[in-house]
Amino acid sequence: MIVSLIFVILMSMVVLIFCGFVNNFSPASIVYSVFLISIFTAITFSEYRKKGSGSKYRTIFQVVFSVFFTISFIMRLIDERGSMTITSAASVTGEIPFCHIAIPLVLISFLTIGEIIFPARITNHYASVASMLCIWFAATIFLGRGWCSWVCFYGGWEEGFSHLAKKRKIRLLSHNKEIREFQFAFFAFIALASLSLMTAIYCKWFCPFKAVTEYSPFDSVSNVIAGIIFIALFLGLVVILPLLSKRRTQCSSLCPFGALASLTNGISLFKVKIDTDKCKGCLKCADICPFGSIDIQTIKEKKGKPEITCAKCGECIKVCSEKAISFAFRFENSKCRKHEAKTFIGRGVQNFLDPAALFRFSAFTFGVVMSSSFGTDTIRRIIGLFI
Numbered sequence: 001m002i003v004s005l006i007f008v009i010l011m012s013m014v015v016l017i018f019c020g021f022v023n024n025f026s027p028a029s030i031v032y033s034v035f036l037i038s039i040f041t042a043i044t045f046s047e048y049r050k051k052g053s054g055s056k057y058r059t060i061f062q063v064v065f066s067v068f069f070t071i072s073f074i075m076r077l078i079d080e081r082g083s084m085t086i087t088s089a090a091s092v093t094g095e096i097p098f099c100h101i102a103i104p105l106v107l108i109s110f111l112t113i114g115e116i117i118f119p120a121r122i123t124n125h126y127a128s129v130a131s132m133l134c135i136w137f138a139a140t141i142f143l144g145r146g147w148c149s150w151v152c153f154y155g156g157w158e159e160g161f162s163h164l165a166k167k168r169k170i171r172l173l174s175h176n177k178e179i180r181e182f183q184f185a186f187f188a189f190i191a192l193a194s195l196s197l198m199t200a201i202y203c204k205w206f207c208p209f210k211a212v213t214e215y216s217p218f219d220s221v222s223n224v225i226a227g228i229i230f231i232a233l234f235l236g237l238v239v240i241l242p243l244l245s246k247r248r249t250q251c252s253s254l255c256p257f258g259a260l261a262s263l264t265n266g267i268s269l270f271k272v273k274i275d276t277d278k279c280k281g282c283l284k285c286a287d288i289c290p291f292g293s294i295d296i297q298t299i300k301e302k303k304g305k306p307e308i309t310c311a312k313c314g315e316c317i318k319v320c321s322e323k324a325i326s327f328a329f330r331f332e333n334s335k336c337r338k339h340e341a342k343t344f345i346g347r348g349v350q351n352f353l354d355p356a357a358l359f360r361f362s363a364f365t366f367g368v369v370m371s372s373s374f375g376t377d378t379i380r381r382i383i384g385l386f387i
Contacts, residue, residue, distance in 0.1 A: 003352050003354075003357070004044045004045055004047075004357075006352070007040075007044055007357060007361055008037070008040060008041050008044055008045075010361070011036075011037065011040045011044075011361065011364060011365070011368075012037050014365055014368055015033050015036045015037050015040075015368055015372075016033060018368050018369050018372045019032055019033045019036060019368065019372035019375070019376060020033050022372065022373075023372070023373075023376050026376070026380065027380075027383065028376045028377070028379040028380035028383060029372075029376045031379050032372065032375040032376050032379050035064070035375070036061075036368055036371075036372075036375075039057050039060060039061045039364075040364050042054065042057040043057045043058060043360060043364070044357075044360070047356065047357075047360070051317060051318075051323065051326070051356070053318060054314070054360070055313065055314040055315055055317070055318050058149070058150060058313065058314065059159055059160075059163060061364075061367060062149070062150070062152070062155060062156035062159050062160075062367075063156045063157075063159055063160040064156070064375075065153055065156055065367065065370075065371045065374070065375065066153050066154060066155070066156025066157050066159075066160070067156070067378075068371070068374050068375045068378040068379075069153040069156075069371070069374040069375075069378075070153075070212050070213070071378045071381070072373075072374040072375075072377040072378045072381070073097075073213055073214075073374065074212075074213070075377075075378075075381055076377070077213075077214055084213070084214050084215060085214065085215060085216065085217040086214050086215065086216050086217070087217075096118075096119050096120050096214070097120065097127035097214075098118060098120035098121075098127045098128060098129045098131075098132050099118075099127075099132075099203065099207075100132055100135075100136060100152075100257055101154070101202065101203070101207065101209075101255060101256060101257045102118050102200050102202070102203055102256075102257075103132065103133065103136050103257060103260065104187070104191065104256045104257060104259070104260040105117060105118070105190065105191060105194045105200045105201070105202060105203075105256065106118050106129065106133075106200070107133075107260075108191050108194070108195065109194060109195055109198075112195060113195070115198065116129060117194060117198055117199055117200055118200050118203070135366075135369075135370070138366075139151065139366055140261070140264050140267065140268060141267065141268060141269060142268065142269055142270070142362045142363075142366070143268060143270070143312070143359075143362065143363055143366060144261060144264065144265035144266075144267070144268030144270070144271075144312065145258065145261040145262055145265045145268075145309065145310060145311045145312065146268070146270070146311060146312035146313075146359070146363050147261055147311075147366070148248075148251055148255075148257075148258055148261060148291070148311040149290075149291075149311040149312060149313035149314075150312075150313075150363035150364065150366065150367055151363065151366045151367050151370055152251075152257075153370065153371070153374070154209045155248065155251055157209075157212070157238050157239075158237075158238050158242045158248045158249065158250055158251060159248065159290075161238065161239050161242040161243050162242035162243070162245070162246045162247060162248060162290060163246070164243055165243050165244070165246060168244070168245060168246045169243075169244040169245070170241070170244045170245040171245070171287075172245050172247055172249075172292060173283075173286055173287055173292075173295075173296065174296070175292075176286075176292035176293075176294075176295045176307075177295060177297075179252055179253050179292050180252070180292065180307065180308070180309055182253055183252060183253050183254065183255070183258065183259050183262075183309075184259055184262075186253075186254060186256075186259075187256050187259035187260070190202045190206070190256050191256070202256050204216075204226065205226055205229060206229065206233065206254065207230065207233075208230060208233035208234035208236075208237055208238050208250055208254075209234065209238075210226075210227075210230040210234075211230045211231050211233075211234040212234070215227060215230065233250070233254070237249050237250035237253070237254060238250050246288075246290070247290050247291075247292065248290040248291055248311075251290075251291060251311075252290075252291045252292050252309060258309070258311075261311075262308045262309045263308075265308060265309075265310065266308075266330075267330075268330060269329060269330055269359075269362075270312065270327055270328070270329060270330060270355055270358070270359040270362075271305065271310075271312075271327070271328055271329070271330050272305065272306055272310050272312055272316070272317075272325060272326070272327060272328070273304060273305055273325070273326060273327075273328045273332075274298075274299075274303070274304050274305055274306070274324055274325050275304075275324040275325070275326070276302040276304050276324075277324075278322045278323065278324035279299060279302070279322060279324040280322055280324075281299050281300065282321070282322075283296060283299060284316075284319040284320065284321070285299075285315075285316035285319060285320055285325060286298065286299060288315050288316060288318075288319050289306070289315060289316055290311075290313060290315060291309050291310065291311045291313070292307075292309065293306040293307045293308075293309045293310040293311070294306045294307065294310075294316060295307060312327070312359065312363075314327075326355075326356065327355045327356035327359050328355050329355045332355070
């Protein structure tokens with residue numbers, strides 16, 4: 001209990017710095033700060049009572065973040081350009097905000113041909129290439145693909161729709177492997193196509209979130225076709241399939257950032273492990289995994305960990321009645337058994353260094369940093385409607 005309180009106090013300090021202080025403790029920033037602290041407190045103390053029970057508050061945070069991000073992003077575009085369309089001037093001057101989904105394409109093009117193929121500023125912008133790359137590098141070390149389930153301001157759309165239906169209408173468990181293979185094959189195609197055409201092909205033709213952010217004006221046949229594709233992909237992969245399958249379908253089948261995060265997941269500090277001695281093979285974890293990262297074979301073959309696409313969302317931990325699934329440090333030997341410290345101070349240190357607690361703190365810190373500006377701006381605009 002004391003350690004949980006310490007984590008809440010530390011997170012409150014993080015929130016007050018990045019949300020309150022940065023925004024001069026405006027009324028909007030105070031409201032959003034209270035929301036963030038409340039969510040983290042709920043996550044922390046619900047986890048103290050029952051392992052995995054904090055995942056529903058993670059969902060609430062990600063959904064609210066995504067909605068607030070979309071509102072703030074669109075309103076900023078309208079303030080700057082007068083519409084959501086990408087103007088030719090914005091493309092020429094590099095005023096287009098750099099999106100983290102384009103990071104794989106930018107990295108591949110820069111490392112192979114020394115060119116940045118995204119029309120964004122390198123520095124001196126709230127969403128510059130340099131700033132997003134720094135955030136991505138830090139997130140890779142601490143979160144790995146945990147970014148997708150804790151920080152991604154697009155993923156909350158799928159997260160929300162996947163929780164609306166009470167019962168699953170479509171079961172994709174038997175197709176998990178094929179879906180993962182498709183994502184990596186699509187990633188390879190997008191990377192090669194982007195290099196060949198010297199443009200971020202995913203952003204130009206396949207990103208479903210263009211439907212809720214910015215898009216090219218419908219002034220040509222190709223742009224109209226692209227717009228139709230964006231809307232179709234958003235409705236199909238972000239709304240309809242998550243509703244029917246209760247899965248993050250776009251994240252697990254199409255997103256190039258998710259594919260890259262899966263490939264670099266192995267260098268992150270934290271992982272999810274499965275205790276094969278405790279596991280009874282009920283497959284509840286495989287059935288609920290929103291990213292399709294636990295297969296029937298994962299459990300039957302006693303692999304001891306989810307597949308490469310695990311996003312550390314904690315849903316499998318929540319449903320495991322045998323407590324066989326948990327967070328662990330990447331360097332931790334899965335065969336070693338932990339022994340509880342005998343002294344009060346020793347147990348306190350153990351609890352403070354618990355990988356689950358440290359991961360949740362790290363993940364939510366990234367969420368605070370990424371969401372504070374957009375959340376505060378959206379609340380400020382909402383308050384402005386009534387004042």
